[in-house]
Amino acid sequence: MKTSDFYYDLPEELIAQDPLEDRSSSRLMVLDRExxxxxxxxxxxxxxxxNPEDCLVINDTKVIPARLYGVKEDTGAHIEILLLKRRENDVWETLVRPGKKAKPGTRLTFGDGRLKAEVIDVVEEGNRLIHFExxxxxxxxxxxxxxMPLPPYITHKLQDKNRYQTVYxxxxxxxxxxxxxxxxxxxxxxxxxxxxxxxxxVTLHVGLGTFRPVKVEDVTQHHMHSEYYQxxxxxxxxxxxxxxxxxRVIAVGTTSTRTLESVADEDGTMHAAGGWTEIFIYPGYKFKCIDALITNFHLPESTLLMLVSALAGKEHIMHAYETAVQERYRFFSFGDAMMIV
Structure with missing residues (x-):
C-alpha cells in the first residue's frame, strides 16, 4: 500500500481559513460505508x-496556547517555540525555529522575562527538550x-482563540x-x-504528529508519534x-477513534485505562469498538485520510472527497464534516 494511493487534488481556495459564526451550520456529508x-x-x-441507545464518544482535551515567541538571552535573536509534550519537572519537548540557534545550554526569555527557559537536549527529529523557569x-x-498553535495551512489570524476549542x-x-x-x-x-x-x-492530547506528513512510500513503514490518552x-x-x-458507538473524530481502538479488547469491551498510544490505523485494520465516525475532511496522503479509508474503504472515501471538491465543501480544521455510517 503506497502513500501516493491516498493523494487527491485540492484547490487551495477550499481550505477553510476561518471558523463559521455558527459552529453547527457547517455542511455535513453522510457516507454509507457499505x-x-x-x-x-x-x-x-x-x-x-x-438513534436513542446510541453513544457519542467525544474527546474533551483542551488546546493549550502552545506557541511562544521569545528571544535568546545573549544575542536578542528572535525565536519561536511550539510546546509538543509535557515531560516532568517543567521540562517540555518542543519544536524550535530556527532550530540551529537552539543548541543545548542556550538561554531563552519570553514576555520581558516573566518566563525563562534553557535548552537541555536535542531529541528525535531535531525537537528540543526545554526546561522552563x-x-x-x-x-x-x-x-x-x-x-493558539493553528496548523500551517491556516494563514489567517484567529480573532477568538476559543474558536479553536470544542465547547466541551x-x-x-x-x-x-x-x-x-x-x-x-x-x-x-x-x-x-x-x-x-x-x-x-474520553481524553487524548493531540500532538502535532497527527499532522506530520507520511514521508515513506510504503504506508506500513510510517511510525506514529505517541499521544497520551485517558x-x-x-x-x-x-x-x-x-x-x-x-x-452504536459513534466516535467524534479520529482522536476519539484512536483512543477507543487503543483500549478496546478484541471483542470491543472497554475498560478504564490511561497511557500512551502510537496506534496507526490504515486499510486492512479490523475495528474493535466503533460503529460510525464523525470527522472532518483531511489532508492528502495523511494518516487521518488512511484511518477513514480503513473504516469506509479507500474507493468510497476517495470518491467522497472527489464529490466534496466538486460540491465546494470546506476542508481541514475549520472546514465541513463527514459522517461515516
Missing part, C-alpha cells in the same frame, strides 16, 4: 442520524504569553484541536442527549452498556 452512497446536509441535521502558575503565564474542552494538554468536535454547540449537544443518545467523554471507568461503562443494548 454502499458508498452520499447525501448532503447541514451539521445540525446530524441528530437525525443518531517562572514564578506562579505555568498555565496562567502560558495563557497570557502564548498563542476540559483537560489541558493538546497542541492541536480535535477538530471534528468544533461543529457541536451546547444547544445541539443538549438536543442529542434529550433524544436519548448518551455521551461518553479513559475513565464512567466512559467505559457507558460504551459497554451501549454495546449490550444494541446501540
Amino acid at each position: 454502499s458508498g452512497n452520499i447525501s448532503h446536509h447541514i451539521f445540525k441535521d446530524i441528530i437525525d442520524y443518531l 517562572y514564578e506562579g502558575i505555568f498555565e496562567e503565564i502560558l495563557d497570557q504569553l502564548g498563542e 474542552a476540559k483537560h489541558e494538554g493538546s497542541a492541536a484541536a480535535p477538530t471534528a468536535g468544533l461543529h457541536f454547540t451546547p444547544e445541539l449537544l443538549a438536543a442529542i442527549e434529550a433524544k436519548g443518545i448518551r455521551i461518553a467523554r 479513559v475513565t471507568q464512567e466512559a467505559a461503562d457507558i460504551i459497554n452498556d451501549t454495546k449490550k443494548r444494541g446501540g
Whole structure:
C-alpha cells in the first residue's frame, strides 16, 4: 500500500481559513460505508442520524496556547517555540525555529522575562527538550504569553482563540484541536442527549504528529508519534452498556477513534485505562469498538485520510472527497464534516 494511493487534488481556495459564526451550520456529508452512497446536509441535521441507545464518544482535551515567541538571552535573536509534550519537572519537548540557534545550554526569555527557559537536549527529529523557569502558575503565564498553535495551512489570524476549542474542552494538554468536535454547540449537544443518545467523554492530547506528513512510500513503514490518552471507568461503562443494548458507538473524530481502538479488547469491551498510544490505523485494520465516525475532511496522503479509508474503504472515501471538491465543501480544521455510517 503506497502513500501516493491516498493523494487527491485540492484547490487551495477550499481550505477553510476561518471558523463559521455558527459552529453547527457547517455542511455535513453522510457516507454509507457499505454502499458508498452520499447525501448532503447541514451539521445540525446530524441528530437525525443518531438513534436513542446510541453513544457519542467525544474527546474533551483542551488546546493549550502552545506557541511562544521569545528571544535568546545573549544575542536578542528572535525565536519561536511550539510546546509538543509535557515531560516532568517543567521540562517540555518542543519544536524550535530556527532550530540551529537552539543548541543545548542556550538561554531563552519570553514576555520581558516573566518566563525563562534553557535548552537541555536535542531529541528525535531535531525537537528540543526545554526546561522552563517562572514564578506562579505555568498555565496562567502560558495563557497570557502564548498563542493558539493553528496548523500551517491556516494563514489567517484567529480573532477568538476559543474558536479553536470544542465547547466541551476540559483537560489541558493538546497542541492541536480535535477538530471534528468544533461543529457541536451546547444547544445541539443538549438536543442529542434529550433524544436519548448518551455521551461518553474520553481524553487524548493531540500532538502535532497527527499532522506530520507520511514521508515513506510504503504506508506500513510510517511510525506514529505517541499521544497520551485517558479513559475513565464512567466512559467505559457507558460504551459497554451501549454495546449490550444494541446501540452504536459513534466516535467524534479520529482522536476519539484512536483512543477507543487503543483500549478496546478484541471483542470491543472497554475498560478504564490511561497511557500512551502510537496506534496507526490504515486499510486492512479490523475495528474493535466503533460503529460510525464523525470527522472532518483531511489532508492528502495523511494518516487521518488512511484511518477513514480503513473504516469506509479507500474507493468510497476517495470518491467522497472527489464529490466534496466538486460540491465546494470546506476542508481541514475549520472546514465541513463527514459522517461515516
